[in-house]
Amino acid sequence: MARRKKSDKKKRPIAVSVIALAIVFLFLIRLYQVYEPLIRNNVFRQGITGSLISGWKLTTLGGAMLSSATYLVLSLTGIVVLVGFLRLRRWSWVLLMAWTGVSLTISLVDYFYSQANFAVMASNVIIAFALNIAEVQRIYGIRREDGSSL
Amino acid sequence: MVPASDRPTTPASSSDLELLRSFEPVVCYTKGERFYPTDVEGYIKESSLWEHHPDGRDEILVRQGQLTPEKLVEPRPAEFGAVRYIRFVEALSLAESARVLADQLILRRKTGETFHAGIGRLARGGILPRLLDGLFSLSFLLRGKVSAASAAAAELDYHESFSQDRKYPYYGRVVRQNGWIMLQYWFFFYFNNWRSGFHGVNDHESDWEMVTIYLYEQEGQLVPEWAAFASHDFKGDDLRRRWDDDDELKKQAQSHPVIFAGAGSHASYFRRGEYQAEVDPTLPGWMSGLINTWNKLWTGTLGQSAINTFHIPFVDFARGDGLRIGHGEHQTWSPVLIDETTPWVSQYRGLWGLFARDPISGENAPAGPMYNRDGSPRGSWYDPLGFAGLDKVAPPPQLGQMLADNCERITRQQEELGNSIPRKAAELQEKGARLKGMEGNPHLAKQYLALEKEINTLAAEVRAHRRQLQENTALLEGLTRQLERTRAGEKDDPRAHIRNLAVPDDPSQVLRFDRAAETWAAVSLSLLLFAVAALIFFAPGYTWAGLGVILLLFVVAESFLRGAFVQTVGRITLLLAMISSLILFFHFWKWIIVFTLLAMGVSLMVNRLRELTG
Numbered sequence: 001m002a003r004r005k006k007s008d009k010k011k012r013p014i015a016v017s018v019i020a021l022a023i024v025f026l027f028l029i030r031l032y033q034v035y036e037p038l039i040r041n042n043v044f045r046q047g048i049t050g051s052l053i054s055g056w057k058l059t060t061l062g063g064a065m066l067s068s069a070t071y072l073v074l075s076l077t078g079i080v081v082l083v084g085f086l087r088l089r090r091w092s093w094v095l096l097m098a099w100t101g102v103s104l105t106i107s108l109v110d111y112f113y114s115q116a117n118f119a120v121m122a123s124n125v126i127i128a129f130a131l132n133i134a135e136v137q138r139i140y141g142i143r144r145e146d147g148s149s150l
Numbered sequence: 151m152v153p154a155s156d157r158p159t160t161p162a163s164s165s166d167l168e169l170l171r172s173f174e175p176v177v178c179y180t181k182g183e184r185f186y187p188t189d190v191e192g193y194i195k196e197s198s199l200w201e202h203h204p205d206g207r208d209e210i211l212v213r214q215g216q217l218t219p220e221k222l223v224e225p226r227p228a229e230f231g232a233v234r235y236i237r238f239v240e241a242l243s244l245a246e247s248a249r250v251l252a253d254q255l256i257l258r259r260k261t262g263e264t265f266h267a268g269i270g271r272l273a274r275g276g277i278l279p280r281l282l283d284g285l286f287s288l289s290f291l292l293r294g295k296v297s298a299a300s301a302a303a304a305e306l307d308y309h310e311s312f313s314q315d316r317k318y319p320y321y322g323r324v325v326r327q328n329g330w331i332m333l334q335y336w337f338f339f340y341f342n343n344w345r346s347g348f349h350g351v352n353d354h355e356s357d358w359e360m361v362t363i364y365l366y367e368q369e370g371q372l373v374p375e376w377a378a379f380a381s382h383d384f385k386g387d388d389l390r391r392r393w394d395d396d397d398e399l400k401k402q403a404q405s406h407p408v409i410f411a412g413a414g415s416h417a418s419y420f421r422r423g424e425y426q427a428e429v430d431p432t433l434p435g436w437m438s439g440l441i442n443t444w445n446k447l448w449t450g451t452l453g454q455s456a457i458n459t460f461h462i463p464f465v466d467f468a469r470g471d472g473l474r475i476g477h478g479e480h481q482t483w484s485p486v487l488i489d490e491t492t493p494w495v496s497q498y499r500g501l502w503g504l505f506a507r508d509p510i511s512g513e514n515a516p517a518g519p520m521y522n523r524d525g526s527p528r529g530s531w532y533d534p535l536g537f538a539g540l541d542k543v544a545p546p547p548q549l550g551q552m553l554a555d556n557c558e559r560i561t562r563q564q565e566e567l568g569n570s571i572p573r574k575a576a577e578l579q580e581k582g583a584r585l586k587g588m589e590g591n592p593h594l595a596k597q598y599l600a601l602e603k604e605i606n607t608l609a610a611e612v613r614a615h616r617r618q619l620q621e622n623t624a625l626l627e628g629l630t631r632q633l634e635r636t637r638a639g640e641k642d643d644p645r646a647h648i649r650n651l652a653v654p655d656d657p658s659q660v661l662r663f664d665r666a667a668e669t670w671a672a673v674s675l676s677l678l679l680f681a682v683a684a685l686i687f688f689a690p691g692y693t694w695a696g697l698g699v700i701l702l703l704f705v706v707a708e709s710f711l712r713g714a715f716v717q718t719v720g721r722i723t724l725l726l727a728m729i730s731s732l733i734l735f736f737h738f739w740k741w742i743i744v745f746t747l748l749a750m751g752v753s754l755m756v757n758r759l760r761e762l763t764g
Contacts, residue, residue: 094716101723104730105702109695111733118737121730128727132720134453142716 013139015130016085019096022123022130023082026103029120030075037064093131093140100127157393158405159371170322170333170485173363173374176402176476177337178422180413180469182265184305184347185357187337187475189319189486190494192311193356193502194219197236202505204231214240223497234500235515238307238340238355239300247299254302257309263472265413267349267465280675295513296353296506304341304355311340318475319484321495321519325534329545331365331372332534336488336519337416341503344414344466351415351427351464352512355503358519359416361409362534364390366545375546377407378538379418380530383427387539387647391420395644406477412466422470423654454721468654494518499525539647546636553633560626567619574612581605667711678704 038044041064052062081099084092107121130136137143160172179186199212199222212221217236228234242250258264321336339357344350364376377399378390391399398420400408410419419425448454475481490496495518503515517523520531530537544552585605588598635642645651678700685696702722709718735742 094719097716097723098719101702101719101726104723104726105699107730108726108733109692109699112695113692116733118734122734125727125730125734128723132452132454132724142720 012088013133013135015133015136016088016139019127019130019136020082020086022127023078023085023096026120026123027075027078027082029117029123030071030078033071034068034075037068040064088139090141093137093142096127097131100124100131104128157373159373162367162370162372164372166322166324167485167487169324169331169365169372170335170487173333173365173405173407174320174322174476174483174485175335175361175363175407175409176474176479177409177411177418178470178474179411179472180265180467181472182263182347183411183413183472184343185308185339185341185414185416186312186473187318187320188308188312188340189315189317189484190321190338190502191219192315193238193338193340194222194236194494196307196311197238198240199500200235200237200505201226201228202233202235202507204229219494223493233505235505236356236500236502237504239303239504242297242299242303247297250299250302250306253306257306261309265348265467267467280671281678284675295508296355296504298346300355300504301341301343301346301353305343308340317484318481319486321488322485323488323519327535328541329366329548330535330540331367333363333365334360334530334534335362336360338502339416342415344412346414348414348467349464350466354506354513355515356501357416358502358516359411359418360519360530361407361418362530362538363407364538364540366547368547373546374405376538376540378540379409379420381417381652384650384652386537388650388652390538390540390647392641392644394641398645402476402478410468410470412468415466417466417468419466419468419652419654421468421652421654423468425466425468425652425654427464427466452724454724465655488519490520495520550633550636553629553636557626557629557633560622560629564619564622564626567615567622571612571615571619574608574615578605578608578612581608670708670711674704674708 041061043061043064048061048065050059050061052059052065054062058066077095077099081092081096085096103120104124107116107124110116111121134143158172160169164172177187194217196214197217198210198214199217201209201211203209211226211234214237222236226234319338321338323334323336325332325334337359339359340355342352342354342357345353360380362378363374364378365372365374367373374393376390376392381389393399400420402408410422411417412419412425415427417427473481476483488495498518499521501515501517501523505515506513508514514523517525517528520528522528533541535541581601582605585598585601588594588601591598681700682697685700686693689696705718705722706715709715
C-alpha cells in the first residue's frame with residue numbers, strides 16, 4: 001500500500017486564504033483609488049500641466065497627486081504583506097493587523113465626517129476577525145499552543 | 151505523630167508575657183519611614199475627643215491636654231449615626247500649616263533618611279490606569295481628606311514625643327481556642343502617611359496593624375505552626391503561612407517571624423519587595439454588569455486575555471532596608487499585655503484619629519483592636535481562628551485522632567450499607583415481581599399505582615445507598631492515605647491552602663523599564679491633555695474623532711515602550727472591527743440577514759443531499 005508522506009510544512013487554514021482574498025480585493029480597490037484621481041484630473045492625457053502647491057496649500061492637482069501616491073504606497077505595501085502572509089511570516093501578521101487598525105480608523109473617521117467606503121470597511125472587519133482566530137495566531141507564532149500570547 | 155523537631159518550642163506553663171516574648175516578630179521598615187510603633191497612652195494625652203453628629207456638627211467632648219485613658223472610656227450617650235473620634239492634630243490655620251510644613255522639611259534634612267521611589271508606580275501601569283489615577287486624585291476635591299499639613303504636624307509631634315521616651319511598644323494578647331494558642335501582636339502608629347509620603351492610596355491619623363502566631367501543645371511544649379499577617383488585599387486562608395515554609399516565612403533565630411512593613415501604610419508582608427496594591431473603584435451595579443458582559447465576550451468569545459482597565463495601581467514599598475525592631479536587633483520591643491479587661495481596648499468604640507468625612511473611609515482613622523469603624527466587633531479579635539481560615543484546621547497532634555475517628559465512622563457506615571443494600575435490592579425485586587403479577591387486572595389498578603409508587607421510592611433509596619457506598623469508598627481511601635502520612639509525620643504542600651499569593655514585583659520586570667518609559671509615564675498624561683486642548687482649539691469640527699485617534703496613538707506608543715505592541719495592536723484593531731461591524735449591521739442588516747439565511751439554506755441542502763446520495 002502506498003504511504004502518503006506527511007508534509008513538514010505548516011497547514012494553511014481556510015481563514016488564511018480568506019484573508020489573502022480580502023487583501024487582493026483591497027489591493028484592487030486601492031489600485032482604482034490610485035488611478036481615479038489621475039483620470040479625473042486628465043493627468044494621463046495631458047500630463048502634469050499646473051503647479052502642485054499654491055502658497056502653503058496643495059492645489060486640486062497637488063491633492064490628487066498626493067492622494068494617488070498615498071494609495072500607490074498602500075497598494076504596494078498590500079502586495080508585500082500578501083507575499084509575507086502567504087509565506088506564513090510573523091511580521092506579516094503584525095503588519096497586517098496594524099495596517100487593518102489604521103485602515104479601520106480612517107474608515108470610521110470617514111463614516112462620521114464624510115462618505116464611508118463600506119466595501120473597504122467590510123473587508124477590514126473580515127481581515128481583523130480572521131487574524132484573531134486562535135489557529136491563525138498559532139500558525140503565525142503570535143499565540144502559544146496553550147493559548148497564551150507570546 | 152512525630153514531633154516537629156525542627157521547630158522552636160516553649161513550655162506550655164509559660165506566662166502570657168513569656169509566650170509573647172518567645173515568638174515576638176522582627177519588623178523591618180523601609181528607609182524613609184516616619185512613624186514607628188508607639189504607645190497609645192502618650193497619643194491619647196496629646197489628643198482631644200470629638201463627636202460628629204448626624205446633622206454635620208462636630209462637638210468637642212474633651213479638650214487637648216485634658217484627655218486621659220480614663221476619660222476616653224467614660225460612658226457618654228450618643229444618638230444613632232454619631233461618630234466619636236480622637237483628634238490628634240488640631241485644625242491648622244494657613245500660617246500654622248506653612249510653618250509645620252517648613253519645620254517638617256528642616257526635620258527631614260536633619261534626620262537625613264529620605265525615601266526614593268525609584269521606578270515610579272505610574273510606569274508600572276498603562277495609560278488608562280494612569281488616567282484613572284488622575285481622576286482618583288481629583289476625587290479628593292469631593293471626598294474628605296487629611297491635609298498634608300496634618301501629616302507634617304503628626305510627624306513633628308511623633309518625633310518630639312519619641313525623643314522624650316525612646317521605646318517601641320507592641321500590645322500583646324494570648325487567646326486559647328479549639329486546641330490552638332494564639333499570640334496576637336498589635337502595633338499602634340501615630341499616623342499612616344502612605345499617600346502624602348509614599349504616593350499611596352490614603353493618609354489617616356493613627357494606624358493599627360496586627361500579626362498572629364498560632365501554636366499547638368505537644369508533650370507539655372508549645373510549638374508554632376502558622377503565622378498570619380493582617381492585610382487589606384487578602385483574607386482568610388491567604389493571610390497565613392506555615393512555619394516550615396521558609397521561602398515565605400523568614401525567621402530570626404528560628405523563633406521570630408520577620409515582617410516587612412509597607413512604607414507609610416505599615417501593612418505587613420512576608421517577603422521583602424514592592425507590592426502593587428490595586429484599588430478597584432466602586433462602580434454602580436449597572437456598570438459592573440456591563441463590564442462583566444463585556445469581559446465574557448472579550449475573553450470567552452474573542453479569546454483575548456482579560457484587561458483590568460479599571461484597576462488603579464499603587465505601590466506599597468516593603469523594602470525592609472530601614473529600621474529593624476525585634477530580637478537580635480539594635481532596637482527591641484517593649485511588650486504590653488492587653489485583653490477585654492483593658493478599658494481603652496473594650497470600652498472605647500470610636501475612631502482612633504480624625505473622622506475626615508470620607509464616604510469611602512480611606513481617609514478616616516481606624517477604630518481600635520477590638521472594633522471596626524462602625525463600632526461592630528472586629529473579626530480578628532473575637533474569631534482569630536476564622537480570621538486566618540484556621541477554624542476548619544485541627545492542631546497537628548489532634549489531626550491524627552480526628553482522621554482515625556473519621557475512618558472508623560465511615561467504615562462502620564460502609565458495613566451498614568453493605569448489609570442493607572442487598573436486603574433492600576431483594577425487596578425491590580420481590581415488589582417488582584408482584585407488580586408484574588398485577589398487570590392485565592384492571593380491578594387492581596389502585597393497588598398497582600400504590601405499589602408502583604412504593605417501588606419508585608425504594609429504587610431511589612437503593613440508588614442513593616449504592617452511590618453513597620461508592621463515594622465512601624473513595625473518601626475512605628483518601629482519609630486512610632492522609633492518616634498514614636500524618637502518622638509518618640509527612641507534611642503536605644505548605645501553600646496548598648493559598649488561593650491568592652501576595653507576590654512582590656519582579657525586579658527583572660521592573661528593570662525592563664528604561665528611562666524613556668519612566669519619562670513617558672511621567673509626562674504622557676499631561677501631553678495627552680495638551681493634545682486634546684490643541685485639538686479643541688485648532689480643529690473643533692473633529693474633536694471626537696481626533697480625541698479617539700489621539701488616545702489610540704498614545705496607547706500604541708505606550709505599548710511599544712512596554713513591549714506589548716503586538717498584543718495592543720491586536721486588541722485595538724479588534725475593538726475597531728467590532729464598532730465597524732455594528733455600523734455595517736446598522737446599514738445592511740437586511741442584506742446580512744438575507745445572506746446568512748441563504749448561506750444556511752445552501753449548507754443545509756448540501757448536507758441533506760450528501761446524506762441522500764450516501
